[in-house]
Amino acid sequence: MNKDELFSFFHNIGLVPVVKIDDAEKAVPLAKAMIDGGIPCAEVTFRTAAAEEAIRKMSEAFPEMMIGAGTVINPELAEKAVNAGAKFIVSPGLNPATVEWCLERNIPVVPGVCTPSDIEKGLSYGLNVLKFFPAEASGGVNMLKNLAGPFPQVKFMTTGGISTANLGEYAKAANVLAIGGSWMVKADLIDNDNWAEITRLCKEATCALQGFEFAHLGINNDSVEESEADIKAFSTFGMATNRGNSSVFMNKSIEVLPKQGRGAKGHLAFRCNDIERAVYYLENNGFTLNKDSVSLDAKGKMKVCYFNEEVSGFAIHLIK
Structure with missing residues (x-):
């Protein structure tokens, strides 16, 4: 899947759950719970030592699932993630070394931005899909509306401070490609094997996203x-x-x-x-x-x- 197909998928699915997992043995049942909930997609963050193996297990068990890596702050982590099966890379900020590593290998990368200067730097690399992070702390939907004027060509994946309560506000924003968050896949639910609740939360989020x-x-x-x-x-x-x-x-x-x-x-x-x-x-x-x-x-x-x-x-x- 090329980056255009990937970003089209992100738009359609609308949600990219941000997964923090401490035990890679829980990765497969977690992935199944998310698929059952209508979200065949995950950004597994490199905030734990289990991330690399979790990506590998999810990718092998469910090759149709769109598994990416998050909190990728250097090329070394990007390489680990891709070797484990990650189909895309997400970072909290815009590290030129990480972006260049991904672009050289045709790996879709979504670096984090929160200012016009950050966005211009992303555009200089030919990137028109960027991560708006931390979303709520950086002005939320009002900030996104203001960024739409000078940067009409940019779409954002938004993460940080988003939940079911304000999901609809972001979903209505024309320059929001997809919305990330961990409320559907909370660490305590994973730790306690509460797969049914994760499935329920995923279903709830996918319906709320539509704004019917x-x-x-x-x-x-x-x-x-x-x-x-x-x-x-x-x-x-x-x-x-x-x-x-x-x-x-x-x-x-x-x-x-x-x-x-x-x-x-x-x-x-x-x-x-x-x-x-x-x-x-x-x-x-x-x-x-x-x-x-x-x-x-x-x-x-x-x-x-x-x-x-x-x-x-x-x-x-x-x-x-």
């Missing part, structure tokens, strides 16, 4: 006359009528169609933080994208889509 929010209900009709009868009925309840070109919204929460649209009965629309990422999530949870329904914005990003499956006769519809 019910947007509106779409109702199909067989004719304009039927739809007008619906509109009159909803108006009786004081709902405002907003007429569009092909449908009528009542209070923006009910869409009345004068024809049979997608879904046997209609559709359920959900807002989300990132439609491409939400599609990846839903396709890993039993849904399949209806490719004919996809609509793109001026930047080539999805702005509307439907899925082939229905829930109680209603099609599922994603919007931003």
